[in-house]
Amino acid sequence: MKPAAFDYFTPVTVDEAVALLAEHGGEAKPLAGGQSLIPAMNFRLARPAALVDLNRIPELSYVRAEPDGGALVIGAMTRQRALERSDVVRRAAPLMAEAMPYVAHPQIRNRGTVGGSVAHADPAAELPAVTLALEARFRARSRSGERTIPAAEFFKGLLETALEPDELLVEIAIPHSPARSGYAFAEVARRHGDYALVGVAAVVTLDQRGQCADARIALISVGDGPVLATEAAKVLAGQRPSDELFRAAGDAAATRDIDPPSDIHASTAYRRQLAAVLTRRALASAFERAGGEAPS
Numbered sequence: 001m002k003p004a005a006f007d008y009f010t011p012v013t014v015d016e017a018v019a020l021l022a023e024h025g026g027e028a029k030p031l032a033g034g035q036s037l038i039p040a041m042n043f044r045l046a047r048p049a050a051l052v053d054l055n056r057i058p059e060l061s062y063v064r065a066e067p068d069g070g071a072l073v074i075g076a077m078t079r080q081r082a083l084e085r086s087d088v089v090r091r092a093a094p095l096m097a098e099a100m101p102y103v104a105h106p107q108i109r110n111r112g113t114v115g116g117s118v119a120h121a122d123p124a125a126e127l128p129a130v131t132l133a134l135e136a137r138f139r140a141r142s143r144s145g146e147r148t149i150p151a152a153e154f155f156k157g158l159l160e161t162a163l164e165p166d167e168l169l170v171e172i173a174i175p176h177s178p179a180r181s182g183y184a185f186a187e188v189a190r191r192h193g194d195y196a197l198v199g200v201a202a203v204v205t206l207d208q209r210g211q212c213a214d215a216r217i218a219l220i221s222v223g224d225g226p227v228l229a230t231e232a233a234k235v236l237a238g239q240r241p242s243d244e245l246f247r248a249a250g251d252a253a254a255t256r257d258i259d260p261p262s263d264i265h266a267s268t269a270y271r272r273q274l275a276a277v278l279t280r281r282a283l284a285s286a287f288e289r290a291g292g293e294a295p296s
């Protein structure tokens with residue numbers, strides 16, 4: 001298939017890009033790595049009147065840790081492969097580093113961008129869940145100004161975010177994790193590189209007594225977008241890590257937090273089973289990495 005006809009623009013600054021988006025009043029789409037948008041256009045599932053290609057805007061590609069324990073900041077056009085290979089990411093957001101190899105295949109990660117993945121908001125994608133678990137903040141710019149959207153308000157539904165049609169996602173900021181935090185990512189896919197049947201991104205923080213002070217568990221492929229398992233987090237709150245606790249939290253995630261779809265890839269029951277098991281395993285690793293005692 002070939003895409004429907006479209007106009008094509010190659011801005012070299014963010015100001016130029018947002019001006020083009022504003023001029024086309026919702027009929028234009030930003031083009032990042034093109035790994036999701038171009039196939040959608042070829043199948044005529046997307047028919048933008050214009051593409052605003054972001055690939056010639058160098059100011060959108062960077063990864064750095066802000067000084068004095070500040071956030072890890074990632075430009076929207078940073079390639080997924082650059083994130084995967086970054087020592088800065090490995091130190092500041094190891095959950096992200098752990099999840100990256102699960103995103104598609106190296107060829108796709110060479111082109112696919114961090115901003116494109118979160119703006120696309122596929123419920124089966126890894127980065128939306130990872131950014132939700134890490135409480136990322138998304139910086140968006142339009143001709144009328146700039147705003148910051150917390151991850152909890154960014155993902156709105158199936159392939160839908162809080163971005164307005166004339167807004168460009170410019171940066172993703174990951175706050176510094178408190179001391180005694182641990183993380184883990186786990187997923188099951190039919191083949192490595194396929195979209196996950198179910199995945200889990202978990203971040204936990206221990207208090208001084210070794211009890212759970214905070215837990216954020218985001219699940220993949222179980223709803224219209226990444227799903228935060230708040231019921232599972234309640235099971236963990238104030239508790240000392242144990243195998244029984246992880247099992248109870250996994251069961252809460254699978255039965256009370258999610259309402260997974262049944263499709264050609266997996267049934268609802270199978271997705272619930274995967275969610276329970278993967279949540280339990282991810283929590284066990286996350287608590288261990290947080291410096292918790294070995295579970296009793």
Ligand SMILES: Cc1cc2nc3c(=O)[nH]c(=O)nc-3n(C[C@H](O)[C@H](O)[C@H](O)COP(=O)(O)OP(=O)(O)OC[C@H]3O[C@@H](n4cnc5c(N)ncnc54)[C@H](O)[C@@H]3O)c2cc1C
Nearest residue numbers: 030032033034035036037104112113116117119125126169
């Ligand atoms: C075979 C295959 C397998 C894949 N498997 C996986 C997988 O397992 N896991 C996974 O997570 N992904 C997977 N992907 C998707 C891949 O990660 C894409 O790269 C990603 O979803 C989109 O990123 P992109 O940079 O290519 O964005 P594009 O395709 O260019 O854009 C995607 C959408 O985001 C919008 N957009 C892009 N950048 C911005 C911005 N800065 N501001 C506002 N809107 C913007 C575009 O307008 C478009 O609507 C797969 C893709 C393919 C082709």
